[in-house]
Amino acid sequence: MTRRPSIFSSEDARIAAQKRLPRMIFDFIEGAAGREVASRRNQSRFDDILLQPRAMADIGSRTLTTRFLGRDYALPLGIAPMGMCNLAHPRADTQIAQAAVDWQMPVCLSSAGSSGLVDMLRWSDGLAWFQLYFGQSSEVSFQTVDRAHAAGYETLILTVDVPEVSRRIRDQRNGFGLPFRPTPQALLDFAQHPRWTFSTLLHGVPAPQNFASSGKSFDRTASRAGADWHFLQALRDRWPGKLIVKGITSPEDALRVRSLGVDAIYVSNHGGRQLDSAPAAIDLLPIIRRAVGPSYPLLFDSGVRNGEDVVKAIALGADFVMIGRPVLYALGAAGGAGLQSLLQCFAQDIDLTMAQIGIARIEDIDTRTLFSAVPQAASGDTLLGPRTLATALRPLQEPARK
């Protein structure tokens, strides 16, 4: 008898993960910078964006296939880079890689990932992308880049929104750090979650596998300020594959990144984990789209919790959408089965949302699918009204096509 899935939404997964994971681990996943306002705002701003239902449209045969950076994916979705996924579940990385194969979706291995880059690419049948954090020096960073290239990665993401790791109050309270130093409070926390603790010990305590090849241990709080414009230029010259820059939220930065020959920009505020006063990522997306023009590739994450959010992000200018925390919640809640249920929910939601708004193909989702309560207000549109968006999406200048 097959077990009925117990995850029907990101919130289900979050609640179940909170029960199953030690508080220190759950807080590491859920936590954010400061008072965690930006993290909440990322989600709540999605609720302010409405879609326009359409009737009697030709939606009998719908497809979620999405072409991005020269490749077809089954969904407009991927899994965002997240460090130390095996803390959520001892086999999280293999289950993420399996999801890549099953769903034909890109998944990202972080520099701070808990599996090696060769393994992850093999498990995911070549679908993994590698995410780079600047580490220690340009030389050390380029060693990592060269290892990723030698392993066969075709897509590299440089994350630039962590010049310094923010203070995350939950982590400080819980004494969470890497390398991990057990405190009595942490040991009590683990003892109260024996299932997680035993399976984690059984599979080996996770450790970052890719940060440095210099023999030094990973320091989560080390400065990453070396990821500057010179570094990006040098990285572009060195990396022959697709290059994505993650963590861009300003139009000026976006234009400069584009001018350096980067293949795509990943609009994200790191899930509110870096700057608590950052604007909601979804509010920044149409602004970046306007800056870079209609055809420059954009990815998006931060606050995406269901398929309707995915459709809204695409309507506001994203070509591809990445899921972050919900993946770790689902893995923490129910391992690989949890992740599969979550992805099923996303895929169904995207498909059913498209049916409601009269859209049969992902590439047909645009600003016209958004609802505006005051479409033609004389003195000004609503922030997200179609006229504003049409203006917002008009390019400042056409991007050079590569």
Ligand SMILES: Cc1cc2nc3c(=O)[nH]c(=O)nc-3n(C[C@H](O)[C@H](O)[C@H](O)COP(=O)(O)O)c2cc1C
């Ligand atoms: C536990 C955790 C670890 C993360 N580690 C990384 C990382 O190593 N590299 C990176 O670029 N982003 C990292 N991120 C940020 C995610 O890639 C993504 O931008 C963020 O989770 C999106 O916000 P959301 O999860 O609220 O949707 C991490 C996020 C979480 C929750």
